[in-house]
Amino acid sequence: xxxxxxxxxxxxxxxxxxxxxxxxxxxxxxxxxxxxxxxxxxxxxxxxxxxxxxxxxxxxxxxxxxxxxxxxxxxxxxxxxxxxxxxxxxxxxxxxxxxxxxxxxxxxxxxxxxxxxxxxxxxxxxxxxxxxxxxxxxxxxxxxxxxxxxxxxxxxxxxxxxxxxxxxxxxxxxxxxxxxxxxxxxxxxxxxxxxxxxxxxxxxxxxxxxxxxxxxxxxxxxxxxxxxxxxxxxxxxxxxxxxxxxxxxxxxxxxxxxxxxxxxxxxxxxxxxxxxxxxx
Numbered sequence: 001x002x003x004x005x006x007x008x009x010x011x012x013x014x015x016x017x018x019x020x021x022x023x024x025x026x027x028x029x030x031x032x033x034x035x036x037x038x039x040x041x042x043x044x045x046x047x048x049x050x051x052x053x054x055x056x057x058x059x060x061x062x063x064x065x066x067x068x069x070x071x072x073x074x075x076x077x078x079x080x081x082x083x084x085x086x087x088x089x090x091x092x093x094x095x096x097x098x099x100x101x102x103x104x105x106x107x108x109x110x111x112x113x114x115x116x117x118x119x120x121x122x123x124x125x126x127x128x129x130x131x132x133x134x135x136x137x138x139x140x141x142x143x144x145x146x147x148x149x150x151x152x153x154x155x156x157x158x159x160x161x162x163x164x165x166x167x168x169x170x171x172x173x174x175x176x177x178x179x180x181x182x183x184x185x186x187x188x189x190x191x192x193x194x195x196x197x198x199x200x201x202x203x204x205x206x207x208x209x210x211x212x213x214x215x216x217x218x219x220x221x222x223x224x225x226x227x228x229x230x231x232x233x234x235x236x237x238x239x240x241x242x243x244x245x246x247x248x249x250x251x252x253x254x255x256x257x258x259x260x261x262x263x264x265x266x267x268x269x270x271x272x273x274x275x276x277x278x279x280x
Contacts, residue, residue: 016045017043017124017198018043018200018201019042019043019044020040020041020042020043020201021040021041021043021198021199021200021201022038022039022040022041022068022198022199022200022201022204023038023039023040023041023065023117023120023196023197023198023199024038024196024197024199025037025038025039025115025116025117025195025196026195026196026197027115027195028114028115028116028194028195029195030195036115037067037069037078037112037115038067038068038069039065039066039067039068039078039117040065040066040067040068041063041064041065041121042063042064042065043061043062043063043124044061044062044063044064045059045060045061045128046059046060046061047059055088056086056088057087057088057089058086058087058088058089059085059086059131060083060084060085060086060098061083061084061085061124061125061128062081062082062083062084062098063081063082063083063121063124063125064079064080064081065078065079065080065081065082065117065121066078066079067079067112078108078109078111078112079108080106080107080108082096082105082121082122082124082125083096083097083098083125084125084128084129085097085098085099085100086129086131086132086135087100090136091132091134091135091136092135092136092137092138093129093132093135093136093137093138093183094138095122095125095126095129095137095138095140096138096140097138100138102138102139102140102141102177103140103141104140104141104142104143104146105118105121105122106146113151113154114154115195115196116191116192116194116195116196117192117196118158119158119161119189119191119192120192120196122158122162122189123162123188123189123190123192126162126186126188127188129183129186130183130184130186130188132183133182133183133184134182134183134184135182135183136180136181136182136183137164137178137180137181137182137183137186139177139178139179139180140159140164140166140177140178141176141177142155142156142159142166142168142174142175142176142177143175144170144174144175147173147174147175152172152173152174156173159178161187161189161191162186162187162188162189163181163185163186163187164178164179164181164186165178165179165181166178166179167179
């Protein structure tokens with residue numbers, strides 16, 4: 001039986017992902033290369049139900065992420081949260097906040113941008129929100145101060161790929177608000193699968209321990225090889241002539257024996273041809 005945080009659970013007859021997962025993130029377009037970074041993602045869901053009929057009147061989801069290893073950085077930075085919220089009273093969901101307030105999502109640090117990590121996290125929020133397909137999606141506010149150069153295009157597309165439509169307040173599309181829509185009109189996105197792989201914690205730990213064991217074994221073999229080379233060097237330094245003769249013997253002994261054997265065969269053939277009778 002799996003531990004509660006590491007195994008799948010069931011909610012209303014449907015399987016729910018483990019509370020804790022490890023994400024292996026590779027470069028976009030180069031999914032066969034070494035992973036760029038590894039993220040630990042923890043999922044927390046809360047449900048407040050009416051004691052009389054069990055109806056959910058308030059719910060929330062928090063996806064906390066923490067970078068545990070990165071190819072491009074060794075700093076301790078790289079953590080944050082994505083939120084989702086449902087209110088039966090307003091019959092609405094928020095995709096960016098733990099309340100009904102307007103908001104947006106941010107991925108920290110900047111090096112994590114562009115690798116579909118935000119797409120993965122937002123997709124999880126939307127899949128969770130689809131429990132209330134007839135609820136209204138709370139408006140998302142885009143601020144001009146959060147849009148610079150290529151980042152503006154990437155930011156806008158990030159939301160639009162999920163089916164959100166914005167009314168922009170400026171010609172450059174730097175600021176605006178998403179239009180009212182139902183959760184059912186949202187689109188889930190699977191492009192993150194092209195360069196992100198989900199690992200269960202047990203599988204990840206087993207792989208890390210296996211890699212550690214292989215590295216330890218290889219290091220031990222290297223230590224033995226170094227010890228033999230050092231011992232051989234000491235022999236050479238103590239008796240250089242004897243060591244040199246031994247090296248010549250081990251290196252050319254097979255050639256010498258092969259030459260002697262060949263000479264013996266040639267000699268026997270010559271004797272046979274010379275005296276015209278078998279050699280006994």
